[in-house]
Structures are given as structure tokens and as C-alpha cells.
Amino acid sequence: MSAATNPDEAETTPPNDPASSFDKDSGFLLSAEDSEYKFSLQAMDSATIRSRIAELPVGPNEEDLARVELTEAIGQHSALMRLDHPARIRVRGSLGDYAFAFNAQALSKVFGDVGHGVADGMISGSVRVRGNAGHGAGISMTGGTLGIYGSAGDRVGASMRGGGIFVRGDVGDDVGLGAVAGTIVIGGDAGRNLGDPQSNVAVFLRGSAASLKDGVTEAPLKKKQEVQLGLILISAGIRGNATDFRRIVPIAMLEAEKAARGEVVPNWR
Amino acid sequence: MADRLEYLHLLPPVTDQIWSGHAIHDAERDVIRADDVSVPIELPVFWYEPNWIRLNPTIADQLAVAVANLGVTVSALARDLGAPEFQAGLLCDQSDEDSSESYLPRMVPYRVERYGLSPEDFDEARVIDVRLSAVRNPDGRLAYAPNQMQRWEQAPEESPIAGGGYVAAGTFPPDVVSLQQLAIKLSQLRQLAPHAAVLVSVGPFNLEEEIPALLASKPDGLILRLDEVEVQGKYLAGAICGAKKLLRDNDASDLPLWIVPGAVTADDIAKMIALGVSAVAIDAWCEPLLDAAIEATPVSRYRVAPTIDAHALAAEYLQKDLERVIGLTSTISPGKTPKQLLGSFHPTWAKLCRVKQLH
Numbered sequence: 001m002s003a004a005t006n007p008d009e010a011e012t013t014p015p016n017d018p019a020s021s022f023d024k025d026s027g028f029l030l031s032a033e034d035s036e037y038k039f040s041l042q043a044m045d046s047a048t049i050r051s052r053i054a055e056l057p058v059g060p061n062e063e064d065l066a067r068v069e070l071t072e073a074i075g076q077h078s079a080l081m082r083l084d085h086p087a088r089i090r091v092r093g094s095l096g097d098y099a100f101a102f103n104a105q106a107l108s109k110v111f112g113d114v115g116h117g118v119a120d121g122m123i124s125g126s127v128r129v130r131g132n133a134g135h136g137a138g139i140s141m142t143g144g145t146l147g148i149y150g151s152a153g154d155r156v157g158a159s160m161r162g163g164g165i166f167v168r169g170d171v172g173d174d175v176g177l178g179a180v181a182g183t184i185v186i187g188g189d190a191g192r193n194l195g196d197p198q199s200n201v202a203v204f205l206r207g208s209a210a211s212l213k214d215g216v217t218e219a220p221l222k223k224k225q226e227v228q229l230g231l232i233l234i235s236a237g238i239r240g241n242a243t244d245f246r247r248i249v250p251i252a253m254l255e256a257e258k259a260a261r262g263e264v265v266p267n268w269r
Numbered sequence: 270m271a272d273r274l275e276y277l278h279l280l281p282p283v284t285d286q287i288w289s290g291h292a293i294h295d296a297e298r299d300v301i302r303a304d305d306v307s308v309p310i311e312l313p314v315f316w317y318e319p320n321w322i323r324l325n326p327t328i329a330d331q332l333a334v335a336v337a338n339l340g341v342t343v344s345a346l347a348r349d350l351g352a353p354e355f356q357a358g359l360l361c362d363q364s365d366e367d368s369s370e371s372y373l374p375r376m377v378p379y380r381v382e383r384y385g386l387s388p389e390d391f392d393e394a395r396v397i398d399v400r401l402s403a404v405r406n407p408d409g410r411l412a413y414a415p416n417q418m419q420r421w422e423q424a425p426e427e428s429p430i431a432g433g434g435y436v437a438a439g440t441f442p443p444d445v446v447s448l449q450q451l452a453i454k455l456s457q458l459r460q461l462a463p464h465a466a467v468l469v470s471v472g473p474f475n476l477e478e479e480i481p482a483l484l485a486s487k488p489d490g491l492i493l494r495l496d497e498v499e500v501q502g503k504y505l506a507g508a509i510c511g512a513k514k515l516l517r518d519n520d521a522s523d524l525p526l527w528i529v530p531g532a533v534t535a536d537d538i539a540k541m542i543a544l545g546v547s548a549v550a551i552d553a554w555c556e557p558l559l560d561a562a563i564e565a566t567p568v569s570r571y572r573v574a575p576t577i578d579a580h581a582l583a584a585e586y587l588q589k590d591l592e593r594v595i596g597l598t599s600t601i602s603p604g605k606t607p608k609q610l611l612g613s614f615h616p617t618w619a620k621l622c623r624v625k626q627l628h
Contacts, residue, residue, distance in 0.1 A: 077453050078453075078457040082461065097444075097457070098453070101457065104388075116450070121386065135446055136445075140383040155443040158439075159382035159443060161384065180418070181424070198437060200430065
């Protein structure tokens with residue numbers, strides 16, 4: 001199933017341009033006047049910003065969420081951790097390491113880059129990054145969505161326990177290391193040791209991998225997964241066809257599927 | 270069991286002084302964080318690696334509360350104790366009219382993979398134990414058992430974690446790029462746990478390289494896992510003195526050093542504290558207590574939360590030894606050197622530990 005359907009858009013927007021995808025998806029946030037609340041990351045510490053966000057009113061549906069603009073992001077470490085309030089947040093600039101750790105409910109967008117360990121332990125909500133991410137993006141997540149519209153470093157989704165990660169560009173080595181559940185979608189190429197033979201995580205790859213980890217293999221998507229991935233691509237505002245992707249799967253799990261035992265005997269190991 | 274540090278002796282007050290009364294020192298010591306926040310530690314003992322999975326979660330919580338009530342810092346994740354299905358008592362505000370301390374002393378094992386960790390674990394924790402490498406499970410595996418993963422991650426029974434198999438333990442935190450960058454990780458943890466000391470734990474195998482590198486990340490203390498090797502008392506004392514020397518050589522002589530030594534006696538603990546250790550793990554004392562809790566757990570055909578008299582059990586198994594630790598440490602003046610506090614009739618021990626040679 002295809003996520004991009006409008007031919008006019010294809011002419012005006014370069015294909016595979018992650019920034020334009022992000023901006024298109026963020027159009028309602030691009031105007032500074034739209035923001036109801038503005039805080040400076042330079043003038044206020046993270047704890048104060050968190051408590052101010054926690055006091056914002058909550059509307060009855062997602063469109064009514066309070067809109068927050070955070071300015072003067074200049075690479076602060078450990079920024080915006082443990083947000084746990086429904087709000088739409090945009091960050092102007094780049095953040096340092098461990099931004100949005102344990103994020104819950106908040107829907108955030110970063111108009112810049114992030115450092116290592118972005119969305120560490122995220123629980124729910126979403127974090128979308130227009131630029132690149134360092135190593136360990138989305139590690140130990142249990143829920144929510146992390147979208148990287150640039151590229152990400154090594155160990156994306158390591159020890160992930162749920163939720164979804166979408167990287168529009170390339171990723172580094174050891175993606176999905178120790179991950180036990182969740183979904184990782186890689187729009188570009190992957191480095192070495194992709195996948196984990198002991199994992200239930202769903203890894204989808206569009207480009208090529210330098211190498212797969214021992215005990216995992218590539219396989220075509222099942223119909224159900226094509227639908228699942230198509231929805232992810234649409235929600236991420238990324239054009240592409242789900243059939244362009246392959247899944248990276250433990251060999252033992254694939255063999256169990258082939259023997260038609262996967263649905264009946266989930267203990268595939 | 271016999272003392273492992275049997276050739277070391279706590280020295281009594283010298284006899285050629287006029288009677289001035291020997292000060293009785295409080296066992297409580299504060300850990301001062303890198304950001305100058307003071308963290309009180311009631312007793313210089315902690316339960317480092319409780320095998321909670323052997324217990325029903327509610328019994329595990331009752332036992333954890335009972336042991337922590339004695340002043341022992343207890344290591345546990347909320348999910349070890351049945352959360353979120355049950356409200357873990359160890360994480361609850363304990364304040365009542367008779368108590369000034371609101372929360373029991375609790376240590377968060379911040380494992381490489383963070384399976385089972387939830388943000389609530391940081392709230393009111395007293396210590397964060399940052400583990401930079403894997404620890405063997407009771408079977409000797411560097412992996413987590415299926416039932417352990419099930420308790421931590423609470424996966425649906427029809428789709429167990431890792432297909433119902435063992436999950437390999439990690440070897441280094443995936444979001445830490447280097448030991449140099451570890452300082453930012455520790456700073457993050459101080460923000461997540463504003464009332465906790467952030468300690469880094471290491472094994473005994475590469476201390477000469479690891480300790481100087483770890484000190485650059487400014488931890489609030491180190492935990493030395495000496496239980497990973499079975500050593501005689503002399504080597505245990507030597508490892509402690511070696512670690513203290515490395516701290517002195519790197520201008521960190523006051524940095525808290527916590528030790529996981531394996532089986533020790535109350536006298537051993539007091540001697541280690543005299544050698545400059547800040548706290549000692551008492552897992553060997555707590556294992557029989559855990560066995561007793563299993564034995565005391567009632568079996569019911571109905572889905573009701575079991576209860577045991579955990580406070581009585583904890584007192585029965587731990588109180589006497591803890592009283593001796595408190596008693597012996599009350600005679601150890603903070604700030605005195607091992608040479609002022611300890612002596613040995615054995616020349617090798619005296620030289621190894623740089624304590625007074627007795628004749």
C-alpha cells in the first residue's frame with residue numbers, strides 16, 4: 001500500500017526529502033503565532049518547564065491540545081525529561097543527550113538535531129526530530145512513537161520493549177540490539193549486526209544492511225505487516241510503498257511461521 | 270561462619286590517655302552528590318541482588334519493606350514487587366506520627382538493558398546503582414530467565430518475551446558512547462532521581478584501568494562487586510585496600526566505596542568500614558531470610574494476595590547481626606585512618622592493609 005497518492009505533490013516536493021516531509025506534516029506548527037505558550041530553554045530549567053507544561057489545560061480531543069513553543073534550544077542535555085501531560089510541543093533548535101527521556105502523552109517536534117539517547121524509556125506520546133539523532137535513539141522504549149527524519153547513529157531501539165521507531169534516513173550498527181518488543185522502521189540503509197535473534201521486535205528495512213546479526217534473516221512482508229507498515233508511513237508523513245521494505249526476523253521465528261506453528265505455538269524458541 | 274578478615278583487629282582506645290569518655294558514633298552517613306545534595310544512608314549495609322523472582326510479588330514487597338525498615342538499603346524495581354498490579358509498599362510514603370523518615374531506603378538497579386525499569390523507580394530512591402556490565406544470574410548465565418522477563422515486562426501469556434526463551438544480558442549501556450560521556454548519563458540520572466546518590470558499580474577485574482576512567486565521570490560513589498570471584502579474606506582485604514589506593518591516587522579518597530563481598534560476618538563489615546569502606550552488602554544474610562519467606566508463604570487455591578509476618582522474620586534473621594554492626598561501627602571515628610583503627614599480628618596482613626603491626 002502506498003503512502004503517497006497525490007501526483008502534484010511529487011512534482012513540487014523532492015522525493016525522499018525528509019525535511020520537507022516533516023515540515024509538511026508540521027505545517028500547523030510552523031507559524032510562531034500559533035503557539036499559545038512560549039518558554040525559553042535558556043531562561044528556565046527543565047523541572048520548571050515540566051511543571052509549567054503539566055499545568056496547561058487539556059482539551060477534549062487531540063486538536064484542542066495546548067501548543068507550546070520552546071525556544072533557545074542550543075544543545076542542552078537531559079532536556080524535557082519525564083513530560084507526562086497531553087500537549088503539542090515544538091522545540092526550536094537542537095537538544096543534547098537524553099532529551100525526552102520517559103516521555104508520556106506529550107506530542108513533541110524538534111526543529112533541529114538531538115544527541116544520544118533521545119526518548120530513552122519513552123512510554124507514550126510522540127517525539128519527532130527534523131534532523132539527525134546520535135547513538136541509542138529510543139532505547140528501552142515501552143510505547144509511543146519516535147520519528148527521526150534525518151539519520152540516526154548506532155544501537156537504535158536497543159533493549160526496546162514496545163512502541164515504534166521510524167528513521168527516515170540511515171542508521172548505524174547494532175540496531176535492535178536486545179530489543180524484545182516494538183517496531184523499528186528504517187527508511188535508508190543500516191550498519192552492521194542488524195536485528196536480534198532473541199527478539200520479538202518487528203524490524204522493517206528499505207535500503208540495505210552492511211550485515212545482519214547471526215540468527216536473523218531477511219524475509220518479505222506478510223500482508224498484515226504491509227498494512228501495518230503502510231499506516232506507519234502515512235502517520236509519519238513519509239512517502240513510500242510498504243512493499244519496498246523487507247522485514248528482519250529471527251530465523252527460528254520464520255521457521256515457526258513456515259511450519260504454520262507461529263500463530264498456535266508462540267514459544268518459537 | 271568464621272571472619273574472613275580474621276587477622277585484622279579493631280583497636281581499642283589507647284590506655285595512656287586520661288578518661289575522656291569514648292564517643293559513640295552514629296552509624297548513619299551521608300553521601301554527598303556531585304551537585305552537593307546530601308543523601309542520608311541509615312546503616313552501612315545494603316541488600317544488593319535480592320532474587321525477588323523466587324517470591325510471590327506481594328511477599329517480595331512485604332519482605333523488602335521489612336528489611337528496609339531495619340535500615341538496610343534494599344535493591345528493587347517496582348516491578349520486582351508486583352507493580353503496577355499492586356502498589357509496592359517499598360515505594361510508598363511511610364510517614365506516620367512516630368516516623369520522621371517518609372520513604373524507606375531503596376536502591377534502583379539501573380541495568381544495562383533497563384528491562385523492567387519504570388520512571389516511578391526514580392521517585393524517592395536513595396541510591397541509583399548504575400551497572401556498566403552484566404551480572405551473572407543465580408544459574409551462572411549472563412542472561413535473564415523467562416519468568417524474570419515476564420514479571421518485568423508483563424507480556425501477554427500468548428506472546429511471551431523472546432519467544433519464551435532466555436534473554437541475553439547487555440555488556441555496556443547502549444546510550445553511553447564512552448566512559449568519558451558517562452558524566453552526562455550520571456547527570457541525567459541525578460535529575461531523574463533528585464534525592465538519590467548515583468553510584469557506579471564495577472567488577473574486580475580491571476580496576477586499575479576502570480577506576481580512573483570512571484572517576485572522570487564524577488559518580489557519587491563506586492560499588493565494587495567482589496562477589497564475582499571467590500577469594501580468601503586476604504585477597505578481599507587486598508582488593509579493598511587496592512581500590513582505596515586507586516581512589517587516593519586520583520584525588521578521590523573521600524568518594525564513598527560500597528563493597529559487595531560475598532559472605533561476611535558483622536565483624537568483617539566493621540573492619541571493612543575501618544579500612545575506609547562506606548557500606549557493605551549483606552546478601553549472604555538475606556538469602557536464608559528469603560528461603561524462610563518462601564517457606565512461610567501460604568498456599569491458597571484462590572487468587573488472594575498472600576501475607577507473611579515479614580517483620581518478625583526479618584528481625585529473627587537480621588536483627589542480631591545488624592545490632593553488632595551498629596555496635597562495632599559506633600566505635601569507629603569518621604576521619605581516622607586504618608592504621609589508627611586496625612591492627613594485625615600477622616605481618617603480611619599488616620603490610621597489605623597498612624595497619625598497625627601488633628606484637
